[in-house]
Amino acid sequence: MGIGIGVLATQYLWVGAVEGTTLGAVRMYPDPSESRIDLKTLHAGDMLARIREMTVAVSQGRKVEWVGAGFPGIVRNGVIEESPNLGQLKGLHVTDLLAAELKSEGMDVPVVALNDADAIAAGIAATRGALEKLIRVWYLGDGIGFGRYPLGDGVWEAGHSVVTLDPKERYCGCGGVGHLEGIMGNRAIRLRFLDLEPEEVFLAARNNEDRAVGFVRLWHRALAAATATNVHLDGPGRFYLAGPNTEYVDVGLLGMYLQEMVKMSSLQGSFFEIVPDSHDLALIGAAVCGATG
Ligand SMILES: [Zn+2]
Numbered sequence: 001m002g003i004g005i006g007v008l009a010t011q012y013l014w015v016g017a018v019e020g021t022t023l024g025a026v027r028m029y030p031d032p033s034e035s036r037i038d039l040k041t042l043h044a045g046d047m048l049a050r051i052r053e054m055t056v057a058v059s060q061g062r063k064v065e066w067v068g069a070g071f072p073g074i075v076r077n078g079v080i081e082e083s084p085n086l087g088q089l090k091g092l093h094v095t096d097l098l099a100a101e102l103k104s105e106g107m108d109v110p111v112v113a114l115n116d117a118d119a120i121a122a123g124i125a126a127t128r129g130a131l132e133k134l135i136r137v138w139y140l141g142d143g144i145g146f147g148r149y150p151l152g153d154g155v156w157e158a159g160h161s162v163v164t165l166d167p168k169e170r171y172c173g174c175g176g177v178g179h180l181e182g183i184m185g186n187r188a189i190r191l192r193f194l195d196l197e198p199e200e201v202f203l204a205a206r207n208n209e210d211r212a213v214g215f216v217r218l219w220h221r222a223l224a225a226a227t228a229t230n231v232h233l234d235g236p237g238r239f240y241l242a243g244p245n246t247e248y249v250d251v252g253l254l255g256m257y258l259q260e261m262v263k264m265s266s267l268q269g270s271f272f273e274i275v276p277d278s279h280d281l282a283l284i285g286a287a288v289c290g291a292t293g
Contacts, residue, residue: 002062002063003017004017004018004064004066004067004287004291005067005068005109006018006069006283006284006285007068007070007286008116008119008286009047009089009116010116011039011142012030013050013051014282015027015054015055016283016284018288021126021127021284021288022284024058026283027058029050040087042088044088044092052101052102052104055102064102064107066109066110066290067110068111068112068113068119068288068291069112070117072084072117072145073115074155075113078112079091079113080092080094082157084174095112098113110290111290112290112292115147116282117145117147119281119283119286119289120145120240120242121136121285122151122284122288123284123288124137124275125149125285126285126288127281134149137242137278138227138240138241139159140184140244140249141185141243141245142187143187149285159185159226160176160179160180160181161180162176162178162179162180163179163180163183163229164178164225169182171192172185173187173188183222184219184223186245189201192215217253220249220250220253220254224254224257225257225261228258228261228262231270235267236268236269237270238270238273240274249272251273254272258272
């Protein structure tokens with residue numbers, strides 16, 4: 001039996017071989033031993049070529065049956081319609097191009113493309129035996145992703161939920177005013193604090209520096225607000241938190257703010273859970289979704 005291939009583009013490119021719901025060989029670009037490259041600077045064509053090379057590497061001579069690939073942004077019908085954090089991908093017919101790239105290597109396989117956070121949600125559903133009917137994930141990194149499984153037809157760019165009416169809140173990478181990512185995203189934090197990195201801001205908050213303490217409260221309230229909006233639209237339940245910036249999350253504080261924002265009795269009972277190793281889950285989820293393509 002052959003294998004599925006999961007692909008993920010975030011701060012790195014990841015490609016993994018997946019058999020059933022088990023992740024085998026994985027490659028990263030750039031490799032952790034190499035110097036870091038900002039993927040924003042990598043041409044889309046080069047990105048597809050790296051994915052092809054890594055697919056060959058991880059398949060280790062086994063037959064590849066299908067490919068599922070997760071990309072940040074709005075991904076529909078095989079096209080990356082928007083990708084504020086990897087702008088070079090906007091408008092890319094990624095399934096056609098990746099299928100052609102793989103065909104040049106003799107791999108004639110179906111390719112499915114999906115949102116990267118949706119891939120995490122699918123990976124949680126696949127590996128945890130779908131604990132709930134509905135899986136929702138916030139991805140906290142450079143940008144703020146929102147994943148939902150089962151995959152729907154909608155847009156679900158909940159990272160761009162409006163969480164404040166303050167017209168000065170304009171730090172979102174997409175240019176929209178008042179967005180969740182404009183408070184929580186790494187780029188937004190750097191713009192707000194000029195020269196400080198996100199880790200320095202959270203460290204300053206631990207050292208009780210007023211402005212940083214206020215910001216960390218805002219950071220949590222913003223995520224609670226976007227979650228509360230989601231609860232009012234899609235119902236209560238478990239919200240998974242994934243991505244590098246989950247290290248800054250105070251789950252208790254987040255839950256408290258959410259409780260302040262959701263008061264209808266039938267909408268009670270939501271909670272947050274941090275999932276580690278979300279890139280592994282995303283590779284599994286992407287591959288599992290690829291199987292349905
Ligand atoms: Zn935005």
